[in-house]
Amino acid sequence: MARSIEELERNHPCFGGCRFNAGRIHLPVSPGCNIACRFCDRSMNDVEQRPGVTSTIITPDEAHTFIDRAIELVPSIKVAGIAGPGDTLASDCALETFRKISKTHPELLKCMSTNGLLLYERADELIEAGIDTLTVTVNAVDPKIEAMINDYIIYHGRKIEGVEGARILIDNQLKGIKKVADANITVKINTVLIPGINDSHIKEIARTVKELGAMIYNIIPLIPQHKLKDIKRPTCEQIERAREDAEQYIKVFRHCAHCRADAVGVPGISEYSRLVYQNRLNVRDTFSHG
Numbered sequence: 053m054a055r056s057i058e059e060l061e062r063n064h065p066c067f068g069g070c071r072f073n074a075g076r077i078h079l080p081v082s083p084g085c086n087i088a089c090r091f092c093d094r095s096m097n098d099v100e101q102r103p104g105v106t107s108t109i110i111t112p113d114e115a116h117t118f119i120d121r122a123i124e125l126v127p128s129i130k131v132a133g134i135a136g137p138g139d140t141l142a143s144d145c146a147l148e149t150f151r152k153i154s155k156t157h158p159e160l161l162k163c164m165s166t167n168g169l170l171l172y173e174r175a176d177e178l179i180e181a182g183i184d185t186l187t188v189t190v191n192a193v194d195p196k197i198e199a200m201i202n203d204y205i206i207y208h209g210r211k212i213e214g215v216e217g218a219r220i221l222i223d224n225q226l227k228g229i230k231k232v233a234d235a236n237i238t239v240k241i242n243t244v245l246i247p248g249i250n251d252s253h254i255k256e257i258a259r260t261v262k263e264l265g266a267m268i269y270n271i272i273p274l275i276p277q278h279k280l281k282d283i284k285r286p287t288c289e290q291i292e293r294a295r296e297d298a299e300q301y302i303k304v305f306r307h308c309a310h311c312r313a314d315a316v317g318v319p320g321i322s323e324y325s326r327l328v329y330q331n332r333l334n335v336r337d338t339f340s341h342g
């Protein structure tokens with residue numbers, strides 16, 4: 053269902069609602085991933101869904117009880133988001149959860165975040181599941197740059213490395229963004245800002261995604277880890293310059309709290325994940341799709 057901009061601005065912390073202290077619960081239902089970002093600590097996000105990994109994830113059937121517990125603690129929760137810890141479209145868990153939430157908690161906005169590899173081919177399912185807001189992480193629109201950020205994709209059972217994999221990823225992201233935006237779902241783009249790799253490329257990303265129908269843009273400073281651990285974290289000046297570059301083309305979101313995949317509360321203000329999930333999760337403090 054298309055929600056009005058006014059409703060999103062009031063109730064969604066990442067689309068303007070931060071002024072109103074709107075809250076969200078992240079439901080960590082998506083275990084596996086299908087790409088290999090070089091900054092992602094993959095110990096929790098392996099392409100293979102190994103035994104043991106699922107024990108740290110909640111199931112679609114459990115989601116509503118965690119939502120109830122969260123709303124009791126934080127009545128201002130207006131959004132149910134799924135942002136990992138893997139990719140939301142690499143399994144059916146996220147879409148199944150959203151279908152269930154539509155029945156148990158129809159009042160909540162449904163917010164999903166993806167790397168976009170399967171966005172184009174799964175867009176119809178996502179639209180039918182009633183997603184209100186979608187975030188796609190687009191770190192480059194040039195395959196040569198993307199190949200410096202992502203080692204490979206697993207696509208229809210094949211591992212495809214380097215520029216070839218990057219080209220497929222970008223193509224599916226961009227076609228998917230257009231398809232979803234055309235269906236009146238509000239689209240946000242996240243870009244991980246990586247000095248020396250994509251910091252001069254922000255304008256190009258912002259211009260491209262705006263043309264495809266994205267509404268808002270969020271720049272996430274790199275947390276240097278894994279294969280990009282030797283790159284320096286972007287400075288405040290670098291982040292501000294990137295935001296100014298993007299702002300020439302698209303509205304920029306400036307209040308991102310770099311949430312974990314199991315975050316609960318008002319971003320940047322309150323954090324109740326331990327109480328809600330009662331320490332049953334062990335989602336590492338690594339990249340979150342947001």
Ligand code: CLF
Nearest residue numbers: 066133163308309310311319342
């Ligand atoms: Fe969560 Fe992301 Fe939805 Fe927000 S977070 S899935 S859009 S409800 Fe928000 Fe957190 Fe930043 Fe994400 S502050 S990391 S942008």
Ligand code: SF4
Nearest residue numbers: 085087089092097167
């Ligand atoms: Fe997958 Fe996200 Fe990690 Fe990238 S950052 S490898 S999309 S889990």
